[in-house]
Amino acid sequence: MKKTSTQTKEQLEALALQGLCYADDNVGEPFSIKEVSERLGMSYSYFYHTFAEVIGEPFWHYVKRHRLELAAGLLRHSGYNINEISEMCGYATTSALSKAFKQHFRESPIQFRKIQVLPNEKRTLDIAVTITHSGSDTPLSSFFHVERCEKVTVPDTILYYSLISRGQNPVAEMVAKMTHFVGLFHKMQTLYDIPNSRIITGTLDSVPVTDYEKLSMYAGIAIPANDLKMIIQIEGRYPYLLKKRIQGGSYLRLPLPMDWATAGIPMYDFISRNCKEGIFKMSGNHFFISLSLSNYCEIFIPTLRKHY
Structure with missing residues (x-):
């Protein structure tokens, strides 16, 4: 070519x-x-x-x-x-x-x-707080407790996604574009009647260590990997969507009465604090936020069974 x-x-x-x-x-x-x-x-x-x-x-x-x-x-x-x-x-x-x-x-x-606070970690969180106007010192942090989590088993899924932000200010781009992309994926759910799918958002990167300006934030629709008929339809109709395998297994599901942007910073603080304290350990970097209503979302954190 x-x-x-x-x-x-x-x-x-x-x-x-x-x-x-x-x-x-x-x-x-x-x-x-x-x-x-x-x-x-x-x-x-x-x-x-x-x-x-x-x-x-x-x-x-x-x-x-x-x-x-x-x-x-x-x-x-x-x-x-x-x-x-x-x-x-x-x-x-x-x-x-x-x-x-x-x-x-x-x-x-x-x-x-052994490093407690990474330079990129603090900088990324500080920037994100100014953009989303959220933080762990708000009353919302009272929702982020392990006792509110439910242990669930998530099947292997295929994520069809778009990178909604890359570049100098990925979180600001994400905030500006998310409504548009979520609307597109909701239309897909309605058109194909995919009852077991989830519209999710997250990052391809490791947030504590990747430079803020190099973060790749996505939104997409996750479909069970065993739903071959639906996968064939999606890939035939939407060849431009990117594709990612998301490992199933043991997850913690945390329901939150807030939108994804408000949940972002307290979510990261929650994950980081509990991992440091050994309350749970993650099985990978593929945690994500599941989106449904404008003022409600769910956090899914992949965990190692032997640690939780």
Whole structure:
């Protein structure tokens, strides 16, 4: 595939985002740039330059950074050991992860796990508070208690999503665009009558460690992975949507009488505090907010059964 004058900025962005989506969905698997470009039906050179131009960094730089940041998130919030985290993030050995991790973060995985407050963590939360006008010191924080959580089992799901914000101010973009995207996914639910689906929002990234300006926030519709008929229909009708597998298993479900934007900061404080105190440990970075009514949402936190 060659770049032509007929390809719009939106088309080039869509190609790059397909590559980003593939890297995220296969974070623990070995792959090469050539394999990704061929899968997307384009030449190595074309994909390489398009991705760097649109995303702002070379593809393999993104892949390495994303894997290491997810590893850092797992070190922060999960109960996995470093060997398990290495496998989950695409590193063949613990020593390979440790070497790359120290080069990137200037701390070993063991040392990193002991850090109480990360620089990016504080900065991201401070920015988000000013945008959403929420915080853990508000009366709303009284809703964020483990006693209010229900232990549920969530099936493996396929998420069809759009990245609703990337760039200099992702949370502000998210606030501005969310109503539009949620409306689109509600129409999908109505059109196809998908009773077991959820409209959800979250981030592809590890919030405590990813630079605020590089966060990728999404909204999408999650469908049970065993609903093959519906999956075929969605992929045939909406080929432009990005796709992500979300691991099922043990989750904590926390119902909240507030909108997603208000819930965001107290949610993160709740997760971080309970993981640090060992009340529960996460099985991955894929926590999300399920959206239904304008003044009601549900937080879903993947947990390790042995820790909760």
